Amino acid sequence: MQRIGFDLVDARGIDRVVLAMYRGPVVLRPVTGGDADRAWAWRNDPLTHRFFRNPAPVSLAEHHAWWNDAMRSRERRILMASRFGSDIGVLRFDFEDDIASVSIYLDPALHGLGLGTALIAAGDAWLRVHCPSVFKSVATVLESNAASKKAFAAAGYRQTSRVEVWEKLLAVI
Numbered sequence: 001m002q003r004i005g006f007d008l009v010d011a012r013g014i015d016r017v018v019l020a021m022y023r024g025p026v027v028l029r030p031v032t033g034g035d036a037d038r039a040w041a042w043r044n045d046p047l048t049h050r051f052f053r054n055p056a057p058v059s060l061a062e063h064h065a066w067w068n069d070a071m072r073s074r075e076r077r078i079l080m081a082s083r084f085g086s087d088i089g090v091l092r093f094d095f096e097d098d099i100a101s102v103s104i105y106l107d108p109a110l111h112g113l114g115l116g117t118a119l120i121a122a123g124d125a126w127l128r129v130h131c132p133s134v135f136k137s138v139a140t141v142l143e144s145n146a147a148s149k150k151a152f153a154a155a156g157y158r159q160t161s162r163v164e165v166w167e168k169l170l171a172v173i
Contacts, residue, residue: 024083024084025083025118025122026081026082026088026115026119026121027081027083028079028122028123028126029079030071031067031071031090033068035080036063036067036068038087039063039090040058040060040063040064042105042106042107043058044058044063047108047111048108051142051144051148053140075095075096076092076094076095077093077095078092079093081119081122083115087107089105089106089107089110090104090105091104093127093131095131098135098136099135100134100136100137101138101139101140102139104123104148114151116151117150117154119151120151120152120157121156124137124156128171132171136168137157137167137168138166138167139152139157140164140165140166141164142164149166155168
């Protein structure tokens with residue numbers, strides 16, 4: 001029974017309670033190579049990858065190659081999000097001229113706590129500080145992804161005439 005009990009829990013319950021009770025700021029930092037395995041586990045979780053444009057799981061080796069390339073890229077930034085010292089999700093920006101395409105995913109154990117909206121808002125604030133020439137942020141959200149649509153709408157994004165495209169003006173040009 002003890003083994004079965006350990007298989008049922010992940011010892012993260014207190015993290016979930018604290019994150020739900022306290023709505024403190026989301027802190028963003030550049031990712032490191034040491035973040036890759038955790039991000040891979042989150043990315044490959046069935047609750048997460050089903051909403052990716054390419055919903056197939058990726059191998060750890062493929063992920064590490066992509067992660068390392070992304071960390072060196074000038075057109076991409078990957079940031080780890082945390083709240084109260086606990087990592088909660090990943091935010092990625094891909095830049096083209098003065099537009100940033102944003103993509104997020106959370107630790108699947110933390111879904112449903114409103115953290116997606118907080119992560120998106122933190123990303124918008126990060127862009128204003130670190131990339132002031134970016135005037136618009138754009139997200140592709142699959143029509144079936146109700147949680148992400150709700151999170152982006154709550155963060156001030158509006159669905160465009162293209163069904164799966166959401167955007168937000170960050171600055172007046």
